[in-house]
Amino acid sequence: MVTFNLTVPLSVDFSRPEDYLIFIFHILFATGSVLLAGSVVIGIMSTRALRSQNRFIFMLNTSISDTLTGCSVFYLGLFDVQEGYPSRNGTYYILPSFLGVNVLTFVFAQFDRYLAVCHPFFYKRYISRGVVIGVCALCWIYTYSILTVQSVVPVAFAAQMNAFGVIVLQVIVAVKVLMTIKLYMITRYQLSREAPGTDKESKKESLRIIVFVVICFLILWAPSFVNISVKYVTKNGLRFKNEATNLFAIMARFNALSTPALYIWGSPALRAAVWNSVWECQTDLQEIKASCENSCRLFRKIGLRMKLYNTEILKNSQHELKTSL
Numbered sequence: 001m002v003t004f005n006l007t008v009p010l011s012v013d014f015s016r017p018e019d020y021l022i023f024i025f026h027i028l029f030a031t032g033s034v035l036l037a038g039s040v041v042i043g044i045m046s047t048r049a050l051r052s053q054n055r056f057i058f059m060l061n062t063s064i065s066d067t068l069t070g071c072s073v074f075y076l077g078l079f080d081v082q083e084g085y086p087s088r089n090g091t092y093y094i095l096p097s098f099l100g101v102n103v104l105t106f107v108f109a110q111f112d113r114y115l116a117v118c119h120p121f122f123y124k125r126y127i128s129r130g131v132v133i134g135v136c137a138l139c140w141i142y143t144y145s146i147l148t149v150q151s152v153v154p155v156a157f158a159a160q161m162n163a164f165g166v167i168v169l170q171v172i173v174a175v176k177v178l179m180t181i182k183l184y185m186i187t188r189y190q191l192s193r194e195a196p197g198t199d200k201e202s203k204k205e206s207l208r209i210i211v212f213v214v215i216c217f218l219i220l221w222a223p224s225f226v227n228i229s230v231k232y233v234t235k236n237g238l239r240f241k242n243e244a245t246n247l248f249a250i251m252a253r254f255n256a257l258s259t260p261a262l263y264i265w266g267s268p269a270l271r272a273a274v275w276n277s278v279w280e281c282q283t284d285l286q287e288i289k290a291s292c293e294n295s296c297r298l299f300r301k302i303g304l305r306m307k308l309y310n311t312e313i314l315k316n317s318q319h320e321l322k323t324s325l
Helices: 017-045 054-076 097-118 120-126 129-152 155-193 198-234 247-253 255-266 268-324
Strands: none
Touching: 017 054, 017 247, 017 255, 017 268, 054 097, 054 129, 054 247, 054 255, 097 120, 097 129, 097 155, 097 198, 097 255, 129 155, 155 198, 198 247, 198 255, 247 255, 255 268
16 A cells, blocks of 8 residues: 655665756756646636637647646655555556656547548537547546556556556557658648648648657657566566656656647747746736835835934924924
């Protein structure tokens, strides 16, 4: 049984210089992921034009999971945690599974783009905003329903389910790669035949984001997949002290930073929304703070002058009183 208490040791003991680097890295990485992915969430949620487009709903769902992944690093990266069977200070895979939600969502996003490009009439008729929101909710329900079952069954059976889940994940990744290749070829052919317009630019933008996100995903996840496969097949593979020192897990979690960064880079509309909704707001707050400070200085000057004026009046009154006496 997993226990949660305040006695969980830190991930490193600070006996070596690199321990400090590992600890600082996880703090910076977690903070950066939360700020960047959280900015995408706020930007999409606060912009009605983006919320009305299906592709941005998928971006919103992946960015929510990326934000939560960044938050999870504050525990997985800073404390001595080892997920698995058996686990040490683990979370029943609750925190690492945010990445699984991301993967599932992106696969459905690829199918969404495929239908939008290859079957536009079917897409406009049946793939509504409500359907997309339901699919995004299904990604969360499926992922955490599996985790709920694993938490109540015997450990041996839970380990088997986890192994099966790894196989399913690798199949999903293979489908993801094949869908990207097919989508790229079809979309490139379709776009060459379309007349210039906003719809064409939107499709080009979506294709560019999907291709680069999948490339980054493969680069960051491939070492982890290879190591997991080797461990299951040969019982060898690389093993690490905890999640904070697991290089492959760190690379996989790096998707929480790269994916929202690619969203912002690839979509001018999202970039403008993030700037106007989040960072420009921060600029306004700084201006308000500066204005308040100026007002405080002005009130202090007024108060000082009033004090001097009252002192002068008091002196004159005392002088007149002495003269009258």
